Amino acid sequence: WHPLTWWSHMLDVELFDLDAGAHHRTSALLHGCNALLFFLLVLRWTRVPAAAFVAAALFAWHPLRVESVAWIAERKDVLSGLFGLLALHAYTGYARRRGAARLPAYLGTLLAFGLALAAKPTLVTLPFVLLLLDLWPLRRGAPVLRLVLEKSPFFLLSFASSLITLHAQEASGATGMAGVLSAGVRVENALASIATYTAQFLRPRESACLWPHAGLLGDGAVRELLPTAVAGGLLVAAALVFAWRRRRDAPWVGVTLLWSLGSLVPMLGLVQVGYQSHADRYTYWPLLGLAVAGAMLFETLLGALPRHRGLVRFGAAAFLLTALVSARVATDAWRDSRSLWEHCIEVTGDNFLAENNLGNLFAREGKFEEALGHFERSVELYAGTAPDPDSSARWMNLAAARSALGKHQGALAALRKAVSLDPSAPQPRIALADALAREGKDGGAVRQLRRARERNPEDARVAAKLATLLATTRDDGLRDGREALELARAACKLTASRDPLAVSALAAAQAELGAFDRALALQERVLAAYRDSSSAPDPFEREMLQRMDAYRKGRAWRKTP
Structure with missing residues (x-):
C-alpha cells in the first residue's frame, strides 16, 4: 500500500510518457535531494561540515543504494526517504523551539511522516527514531512519559498504516510465503540478515537484485546459514552492551545502532513477504543510522588522534571511494534485463528466481534451448517445504519451453507437476488440458x-x-x-x-x-x-x-x- 508512490509514477507518465530514462532521472533526482537533506540534517545536529559530508557520502554513494535508485519500481524508497528526512528536519526544529512557535514544526513533522507512510509503510518505526533523537543529538531533558505521549499521534499513524499494509498484502497474496517457511527458519534468517547487512555496509561490494532465502533452497542451505545467524545474534548483543557502556560519554553509539537495528525489524522477514533472505533496497532508511555512526566515528578519531589526522582522512576517503566504485559497477548490471539476472546469478550463486526470470527472457526472444536450461535449473534449485504461490508457474514455464522444442511428453509431465503443486488454480489445469488436446487426448x-x-x-x-x-x-x-x-x-x-x-x-x-x-x-x-x-x-x-x-x-x- 503506497498510494503516494503510485501518484508519482502517474505524474512521470503524464510528463514523460513511457520514457524510461526520464523515470530513472526522477528517482536519481530524489536520491540526490535526500543526500542533500541528510547532509544538512547531520550538519544541524553536529555543526561539523566534515562529519556531515562523510555521513551523506556514506549514504549516497554506497552500493546498497543502487537497487533503490536504479530500479524504477523502487521509487517508494527514495520518495519515502525524502519525506522521512523532511520529518526529521521538522522535528529537529520543533525540539529546538519554545512556545507557540513549536506547533507548526510539530504539525509539519506529523504531515511529513504521514506522506512518508503513504510512499512506503516501512517507515512505521520513525516514532521510535524520534524518541532516540530526543536522547541524542537533541538532548531533550523532558520526562520520558511526556516524550512518549508527545509521539502518540505518530504511533497511531504507524498502527493504522501497519493494519492497512497487512490487509493489502494478504489481499494480494504477498504473505503466501508464511506457510512455506517455518518460524524457526524465519528467525534464523532474521539474525543472519543483521550480520549480512552489517558486513555489506562495512565491506562495500557489488549488490544483487535478489538474494534467495535459504529456507527455499533446502535443509543444507539452512544449516549453512546457522553460523551467520549466530554471528548476527552475537553482534546485536555485543553492540547493545557496548552502547550501554558508552551511553554517557558517547550516546550517539546507542542512538545510531538502535536507529538502524530498530528500523530493520519490519524488513527482517519475521513475517515473510517474497522470496528474498534480505534485500539491498531494505537498507535505504535503516542504514542512515550507521551512516551517522560512521560520521561520528570519523570525527571522534580526528579528535583522539591529532597526530594522525591525515591518515584518518585518507582512510575515510579510501572507504568512500571504494563504495563509489562498487556502486558504479553495480549500476552497470541494471542496463538491461539479461545483464541484471546474469549478474544476480554470478553474485548469489544458486538462485531459482533469477534462473526462472532469465529463462523467461530467452523464451520471449524465441531462444527456447537457452530458456530450457534455466527453467530446469530453477525447478531443480527450489526446495521449499511447501509449494510457494508461484511454484506451479515455474513448472508451467518449463512445460512451455519443452513443448516449443517438441518435447511434448516432458511438457505434459511438467504440467502435471504444476497441477499437483496448486490443484485449485485454474491456469495449470487449463494449460494441461490444452496440451492434452493438442496430443489428441480430448x-x-x-x-x-x-x-x-x-x-x-x-x-x-x-x-x-x-x-x-x-x-x-x-x-x-x-x-x-x-x-x-x-x-x-x-x-x-x-x-x-x-x-x-x-x-x-x-x-x-x-x-x-x-x-x-x-x-x-x-x-x-x-x-x-x-x-x-x-x-x-x-x-x-x-x-x-x-x-x-x-x-x-x-x-x-x-x-x-
Missing part, C-alpha cells in the same frame, strides 16, 4: 477442465475452454452441444460478452446445434472487435476465419487434429 482434457470448473465455477476462461472443447471435439462420445451452450452462456454472462474466447465458444456451441446463422453472426462480431484490438493477424484470428467459413457452409467446426 477425454483427458475434458476431465482436467471439469475439475477446474468444480474448483473455479466463476472462472469464465475455464467455462469457455470446456464449452469450446465439448462443441468441437472429434470424439462423438465426448461431444455435447447442449452442455457446451450452457457453459458458453455462463462464460459470456461472467464477461458481459466482451471476451473473444467466450463468445467464440458460444458460436461453436450454436453451430454444433445447427444454428449456423447465429454462430456466424457471433463470430463476425468477435472478429471485428478482435481486429480493433489486435495489431496483426495471429493464429486465433486465422482460426476464427476458418470457423466462419465452416458456418457459412452449414458445418459445425471441428477441432484441428
Whole structure:
C-alpha cells in the first residue's frame, strides 16, 4: 500500500510518457535531494561540515543504494526517504523551539511522516527514531512519559498504516510465503540478515537484485546459514552492551545502532513477504543510522588522534571511494534485463528466481534451448517445504519451453507437476488440458477442465475452454452441444460478452446445434472487435476465419487434429 508512490509514477507518465530514462532521472533526482537533506540534517545536529559530508557520502554513494535508485519500481524508497528526512528536519526544529512557535514544526513533522507512510509503510518505526533523537543529538531533558505521549499521534499513524499494509498484502497474496517457511527458519534468517547487512555496509561490494532465502533452497542451505545467524545474534548483543557502556560519554553509539537495528525489524522477514533472505533496497532508511555512526566515528578519531589526522582522512576517503566504485559497477548490471539476472546469478550463486526470470527472457526472444536450461535449473534449485504461490508457474514455464522444442511428453509431465503443486488454480489445469488436446487426448482434457470448473465455477476462461472443447471435439462420445451452450452462456454472462474466447465458444456451441446463422453472426462480431484490438493477424484470428467459413457452409467446426 503506497498510494503516494503510485501518484508519482502517474505524474512521470503524464510528463514523460513511457520514457524510461526520464523515470530513472526522477528517482536519481530524489536520491540526490535526500543526500542533500541528510547532509544538512547531520550538519544541524553536529555543526561539523566534515562529519556531515562523510555521513551523506556514506549514504549516497554506497552500493546498497543502487537497487533503490536504479530500479524504477523502487521509487517508494527514495520518495519515502525524502519525506522521512523532511520529518526529521521538522522535528529537529520543533525540539529546538519554545512556545507557540513549536506547533507548526510539530504539525509539519506529523504531515511529513504521514506522506512518508503513504510512499512506503516501512517507515512505521520513525516514532521510535524520534524518541532516540530526543536522547541524542537533541538532548531533550523532558520526562520520558511526556516524550512518549508527545509521539502518540505518530504511533497511531504507524498502527493504522501497519493494519492497512497487512490487509493489502494478504489481499494480494504477498504473505503466501508464511506457510512455506517455518518460524524457526524465519528467525534464523532474521539474525543472519543483521550480520549480512552489517558486513555489506562495512565491506562495500557489488549488490544483487535478489538474494534467495535459504529456507527455499533446502535443509543444507539452512544449516549453512546457522553460523551467520549466530554471528548476527552475537553482534546485536555485543553492540547493545557496548552502547550501554558508552551511553554517557558517547550516546550517539546507542542512538545510531538502535536507529538502524530498530528500523530493520519490519524488513527482517519475521513475517515473510517474497522470496528474498534480505534485500539491498531494505537498507535505504535503516542504514542512515550507521551512516551517522560512521560520521561520528570519523570525527571522534580526528579528535583522539591529532597526530594522525591525515591518515584518518585518507582512510575515510579510501572507504568512500571504494563504495563509489562498487556502486558504479553495480549500476552497470541494471542496463538491461539479461545483464541484471546474469549478474544476480554470478553474485548469489544458486538462485531459482533469477534462473526462472532469465529463462523467461530467452523464451520471449524465441531462444527456447537457452530458456530450457534455466527453467530446469530453477525447478531443480527450489526446495521449499511447501509449494510457494508461484511454484506451479515455474513448472508451467518449463512445460512451455519443452513443448516449443517438441518435447511434448516432458511438457505434459511438467504440467502435471504444476497441477499437483496448486490443484485449485485454474491456469495449470487449463494449460494441461490444452496440451492434452493438442496430443489428441480430448477425454483427458475434458476431465482436467471439469475439475477446474468444480474448483473455479466463476472462472469464465475455464467455462469457455470446456464449452469450446465439448462443441468441437472429434470424439462423438465426448461431444455435447447442449452442455457446451450452457457453459458458453455462463462464460459470456461472467464477461458481459466482451471476451473473444467466450463468445467464440458460444458460436461453436450454436453451430454444433445447427444454428449456423447465429454462430456466424457471433463470430463476425468477435472478429471485428478482435481486429480493433489486435495489431496483426495471429493464429486465433486465422482460426476464427476458418470457423466462419465452416458456418457459412452449414458445418459445425471441428477441432484441428
